[in-house]
Amino acid sequence: MLLPKPIRKMLAIFRGSVSPVLIFISIMLGFWFGLIPGFSGIHVVLIVLVVLLNVHLGLFLLSGGLAKGLCFAAAPVLYHIGAAVQDYLPGLLSLLGSIPIVGMTDFSRYSVAGAFVVGPIIGAIAGLLMARSVIGFRRTLLKFEEGSEKFKEWYSKGWVRILDRLLVGKRTKDTKALFTAKTKVIRKAGAAIAVLILAGSVAAIILVKDNMAKDYAAKTMTQANGAEVNLESLDLSVLTGAVSATGIQVTDANKPQNNQVAIDKIAADASIYDLLLGRLVMENVEVSNVKFNQPRATPGEVVATAAEEEPEPFDPCDFEATASDTSKLDTYFKDAKALKEKLQKARKWLPKEKEETDAQAQGQQQQEEAPHKYLDYLLARADVPTSPRMLAKRILLDNIQIPWGLFDNSKVLMTNISDSARTAKLPVTFEMNSLDTKASINTKIDYSSGEQTPGVSGVFEGFDLSKLQSSLSSDSGLMFEQGLASGKFSGKVTDTSIDLTIDLAVQNMKAKAQGQGILGLDSETASEALSVLNNISTKIRVVGPITEPRLVFDVKGLQDEFKNALVKAGKQKLAEEVDKQLGEQIDKELGDKVPGEIKDTLKDSEGVLDGLGGLLGGKKDDK
Numbered sequence: 290m291l292l293p294k295p296i297r298k299m300l301a302i303f304r305g306s307v308s309p310v311l312i313f314i315s316i317m318l319g320f321w322f323g324l325i326p327g328f329s330g331i332h333v334v335l336i337v338l339v340v341l342l343n344v345h346l347g348l349f350l351l352s353g354g355l356a357k358g359l360c361f362a363a364a365p366v367l368y369h370i371g372a373a374v375q376d377y378l379p380g381l382l383s384l385l386g387s388i389p390i391v392g393m394t395d396f397s398r399y400s401v402a403g404a405f406v407v408g409p410i411i412g413a414i415a416g417l418l419m420a421r422s423v424i425g426f427r428r429t430l431l432k433f434e435e436g437s438e439k440f441k442e443w444y445s446k447g448w449v450r451i452l453d454r455l456l457v458g459k460r461t462k463d464t465k466a467l468f469t470a471k472t473k474v475i476r477k478a479g480a481a482i483a484v485l486i487l488a489g490s491v492a493a494i495i496l497v498k499d500n501m502a503k504d505y506a507a508k509t510m511t512q513a514n515g516a517e518v519n520l521e522s523l524d525l526s527v528l529t530g531a532v533s534a535t536g537i538q539v540t541d542a543n544k545p546q547n548n549q550v551a552i553d554k555i556a557a558d559a560s561i562y563d564l565l566l567g568r569l570v571m572e573n574v575e576v577s578n579v580k581f582n583q584p585r586a587t588p589g590e591v592v593a594t595a596a597e598e599e600p601e602p603f604d605p606c607d608f609e610a611t612a613s614d615t616s617k618l619d620t621y622f623k624d625a626k627a628l629k630e631k632l633q634k635a636r637k638w639l640p641k642e643k644e645e646t647d648a649q650a651q652g653q654q655q656q657e658e659a660p661h662k663y664l665d666y667l668l669a670r671a672d673v674p675t676s677p678r679m680l681a682k683r684i685l686l687d688n689i690q691i692p693w694g695l696f697d698n699s700k701v702l703m704t705n706i707s708d709s710a711r712t713a714k715l716p717v718t719f720e721m722n723s724l725d726t727k728a729s730i731n732t733k734i735d736y737s738s739g740e741q742t743p744g745v746s747g748v749f750e751g752f753d754l755s756k757l758q759s760s761l762s763s764d765s766g767l768m769f770e771q772g773l774a775s776g777k778f779s780g781k782v783t784d785t786s787i788d789l790t791i792d793l794a795v796q797n798m799k800a801k802a803q804g805q806g807i808l809g810l811d812s813e814t815a816s817e818a819l820s821v822l823n824n825i826s827t828k829i830r831v832v833g834p835i836t837e838p839r840l841v842f843d844v845k846g847l848q849d850e851f852k853n854a855l856v857k858a859g860k861q862k863l864a865e866e867v868d869k870q871l872g873e874q875i876d877k878e879l880g881d882k883v884p885g886e887i888k889d890t891l892k893d894s895e896g897v898l899d900g901l902g903g904l905l906g907g908k909k910d911d912k
Contacts, residue, residue, distance in 0.1 A: 302345070302347075302348070302423060307345050307348075307423075308473075309420035309421075309423055309424050310420070310474065311342075311343055311344065311345055311474070312345065312348060312416065312419055312420045312423055313413070313416035313417060313419070313420045314342060314344060314416070314474070315344045315345040315346075315348035315349045315352065315416070316348055316349075316352045316412055316415050316416035316419055317352075317409055317412035317413050317415075317416045318335055318338060318339060318342075318344060318349055318352075318412065319348060319349040319350065319351065319352025319353040319355075319356060319412065320352050320353070320355070320356040320408055320409075320411050320412030320415055320416075321335060321356075321408035321409045321412050322335045322336075322349075322352075322353045322356070322408075323352065323353035323354060323355065323356025323357040323359070323360060323408075324356040324357075324359060324360050324367075324404040324407070324408040324411065324412075325360070325394075325401055325404040325405060325408055326360055326367075326398070326400050326401060326404065326667045327401070329393055329394040329395060329401070330390045330391050330392060330393030330394040330567065331391055331394045331405065333390055333393075334390055334391055340476070340482050341475065341476060342474060342475065342476060343473055343474055343475060343476040344476075348419075352412065352415065356408070356411070356412070359411075360400075360404065360667075361667075364400060364663060364664065364666035364667050365663075365666050366403075367399070367400040367403040367404050367407070367666065367667070368399045368400055368403065368660070368666040368667075368669060369399075369403070370399075370402075370403030370406065370407055371398070371399030371400055371401065371402040371403030371404075371671075372399050372403075372671070373403075374402040374403060374405075374406055375397075375399065375402060375671040375673070378406075379673075382396045382402060385405075386566070386676075387566070388566075389562060389565035389566060390565050390566075392565070392566035392567060392568075393565070393566060393567035395670075397670045397671050397673050398667075398668065398669065398670050398671075399666075399669050399670070399671060400666060400667045400668075400669070402671075503520050503522065503523040506520060506523055506534070507519065507520050510539070511592060512592065514539055514540070514542070514549075514592075515542045515591065515592050516539075516540035516541065516542035516545065516549075516589050516590065516591045516592060517540045517545075517589035517590040517591070517592075518537070518538065518539050518540065519536070519537070519538040519589075520534055520535075520536060520537055521535050521536020521537075522534065522535045522536065529558075529561075530558060530559035530560060530561045530564060531556075531557070531558055531559070532555075532556070532557045532558075532559055532571070533554065533555065533556045533557070534552075534554070534555045535553065535554050535555075536553070537550075537551070537552040537555065538550075538551050538585065538589075539551070539552075540585065540588075540589025540590070540591070541582070541589075542591050542592075543630065545585075545588040545589045545590070545591055546584060546585055546588045547582055547583065547584055547585060548580075548581075548582070548583045548584075548585055548589075549581070549582070549634075550579060550580070550581060551579070551580045551581075551583045552576055552577075552578070552579050552580075553577055553578035553579075554576070554577050554578065555574065555575070555576050555577075556574070556575045557571040557572075557573065557574040557575070557681070558571060558572050558573055559571050560572070567678065568676075568677070568678050568679070568680070569678065569679045569680070570679075570680045570682070571680070571681045571682065572682050572683060573682075573683050573685070574681045574683065574684040574685065575684075575685050575687070576684065576685065576686040576687070577686075577687055577688065578688060579686055579688075579689040579690070580690055581690070581691075581692050582692060603833045603834060603837060603839060605832075605839075605841075608788055608830070608832040608833070608841070610830065610832060610839075610841045613844070615832075615839045615840070615841050616839065616840045616841075616842070617837075617839060617840075618838065618839075618840070619762070620762065620764055620765065620840075621761060621762055621764075621765040621840065622760060622761065622762055622765075623759075623760055623761060623762045623763075624760070625762075629836055629837070632835055632836050632838070633836050635835075636784045636835060636836070639782055639783055639784045639835070640710070640711070640734065640736075640742060640743055640782070640783050640784065641711075641783065641784055642742060642783035642784060642785045642786065676709065676712055676713075677707040677708055677709040677710070677712060677713045678708055678709070679707055679708045680705070680706070680707040680708075680713060681703075681705075681706045681707070682704060682705060683702070683703075683704050684701075684702070684703040684704070684706055685700075685701075685702055686700070686701040686702075686703075687700055688700070688724070689701055691721075691723075693760075694756040694757075694759060694760075695723070695726065695728045695752055695753060695756050695757060696721065696723040696725075696726065696728050697723060697724075697725040697726065698723070698724045698725050699721055699722060699723045699724055699725075700721070700722050700724060701719070701720070701721045702718075702719075702720045702721075703717075703718065703719050703720075704716075704717065704718045705717050705718070710734070710736050711736055711743075713736065714736055714737050714739070715736060715737060716733050716734065716735050716736060716737050717733070717734040717736060718731070718732065718733045718734075719731070719732040719733075720732075723751075726751065726753060726756070727750070727751030727753070727773070728749075728750075728751045728752050728753065729749065729750055729751055730747060730748070730749040731747050731748050731749070732745065732746075732747035733745070733746055733747060734782075742781050742783060743781075744779065744780070744781065745778075745779065745780055745781060745782045745789065746777070746778065746779040746780075747777065747778055747779075748775075748776070748777045748778075749774075749775060749776060749777075749778075750773075750775035750776075751773055751775065752773065752774040752775065753771075753772075753773060754769035754771065754772040754773070754774055754795065754798065754800070755769055755770060755771050755772070757769065757774075763803065763804060764804060765804075766802055766803060766804050766805065766806055766807035766812070766815070767800055767801075767802060767803065767807060768800060768801055768802075768803050769798070769799070769800045770799040770800060770801070771797060771798065771799045772795050772796065772797055772798035772799060772800065773795070773796050773797060774793060774794070774795050775793075775794055775796075776791055776792045776793040776794050777791075777792050778790065778791040778792070780831075782835070783835070784835060785834065785835055786832075786833065786834055786835055787831055787832060787833065787834075787835050787838050788830070788831075788832050789830065789831045789832075790828060790829075790830050791828065791829045791830070791831065792826075792828055793826065793827050793828070793829055794824075794825075794826045795824065795825045795826075796823070796824050797823060797824075798819075798822065798823055798824065798825060799819075799823075800819045801815075801816040801819055801820075802814075802815035802816045802819060808844065808847055808848055808851055809848075810851065814855070815851070817855065817858050818851045818854035818855045818858055819854070820858060821854050821857045821858045822850065822851070822854040825850055827842070827843050827846055827847055827850070828843045828846070829841070829842055829843070
């Protein structure tokens with residue numbers, strides 16, 4: 290054969306057995322495939338169509354190559370078409386995002402959205418032109434073969450046939466059949482080939498998925514944690530969506546020799562439908578045997594991160610609080626530094642205060658300014674909410690040893706945990722119940738409200754104040770012997786600031802003052818009030834930067850509570866003193882002249898006063 294095989298195949302199309310319909314489909318799919326940048330779910334769908342349909346692979350590949358070159362050459366055009374699609378056809382893009390496999394395509398990219406719309410149009414035009422050319426050539430060839438004796442005589446020569454076979458290849462014996470034969474659009478072996486490809490892909494995934502998935506998961510979690518994360522094993526069932534991981538160790542970035550968290554096993558069920566949309570949605574995630582602050586065999590590697598922003602100076606006026614009612618954590622907590630470090634670690638999981646503002650500013654900038662670099666036209670994205678790619682609807686952590694005496698061994702339930710809670714618009718809840726004590730807490734971050742900063746609310750109960758005492762500072766002025774605290778809280782918490790109001794109720798309290806006392810009272814006077822103050826209700830606000838919060842007390846309300854307690858304590862003390870003096874006087878005057886029962890009655894100051902009131906004509910209380 291003198292000519293290269295690809296050229297011979299293209300020439301053979303004009304007089305071969307390829308139907309014009311299949312020529313049209315091959316070129317249209319090729320242009321559609323090549324014009325869309327990158328490789329995504331829509332490309333997978335087009336490949337499946339090529340396998341199932343009786344597509345001419347040569348035409349498909351040639352068209353795809355031409356379209357790929359056109360994609361780079363016409364990047365600005367695709368960008369502007371995509372911008373129009375984002376503005377006028379958002380419903381179409383949303384519908385495409387809900388179709389399995391197709392939904393794995395990033396339609397937020399302007400060039401992808403534009404190419405998805407114009408790709409089949411350009412391909413259809415090119416396919417129609419090619420099909421018409423082939424039909425015209427074949428009709429001309431048929432006209433020569435049937436109506437020209439000179440052509441028949443010339444083509445009957447041996448050297449012409451040999452040269453035709455060498456240059457072009459085998460020709461169709463019956464040219465008329467090209468116009469009368471029924472087109473077979475579906476490839477008979479296409480379904481079998483698709484099944485074989487799928488089976489081969491599954492087999493390959495089974496062989497390599499575990500190690501690849503484990504390495505990817507470890508790398509991703511390491512970046513999120515800021516320190517090394519290790520996984521002993523990660524198993525994924527492709528057919529059922531079952532996921533399990535064992536031996537998870539999360540290094541503490543501040544103490545690389547320790548694990549911040551160590552988990553024996555995680556098991557989950559993933560939705561196959563959502564996996565085909567490029568999302569990982571898990572209905573139930575069970576986490577067992579979680580331990581905190583455990584030593585590592587070898588220190589973990591810490592990832593270099595950008596320096597944290599310094600918190601803004603605290604101004605009580607920003608929170609409508611007075612400086613005299615405000616106190617730092619150091620005043621009340623023994624290890625306030627450790628508490629602040631925990632708040633610092635929690636920042637990455639809290640709602641982002643500037644997230645929406647930054648996204649809006651970025652979106653406005655994108656709309657006002659076109660990309661500056663040529664290839665940026667292919668990468669630019671529309672300002673659309675990023676849908677969550679990971680969502681755990683229910684996470685159960687059983688038998689967790691919480692390093693806090695209030696809870697100890699506990700059970701934790703979390704719901705709607707995702708990588709983009711704001712766009713998921715689902716309430717995120719956190720519920721922790723101690724298995725050893727009566728303590729429990731239930732918290733909700735309400736992303737479903739649609740507010741820029743979601744509200745935080747919750748309830749707690751069974752907090753044993755005697756267990757809390759070990760974490761309180763000696764400067765707090767209080768020492769709790771017993772009591773159970775409960776209440777509710779609400780407000781706003783973000784990665785930069787906090788403003789929570791806590792309605793606190795304490796029952797069966799036994800406490801005494803220490804140090805310099807509290808609320809302007811010396812320790813002796815305060816202890817005297819606390820001796821009769823068994824139940825108390827008050828409000829406490831937690832405000833300020835998230836890493837340097839302040840406590841704001843209802844000082845006036847507490848002072849009133851203590852005043853009433855002091856009055857009650859004074860009455861009790863007065864009654865005790867009267868009883869004492871009256872008893873001494875009766876013993877001195879009467880001696881053994883009256884029975885003991887009468888003397889005991891006379892020693893009761895309240896009974897004596899009631900009796901005197903009756904003798905003097907006063908009205909006795911009905912009992």
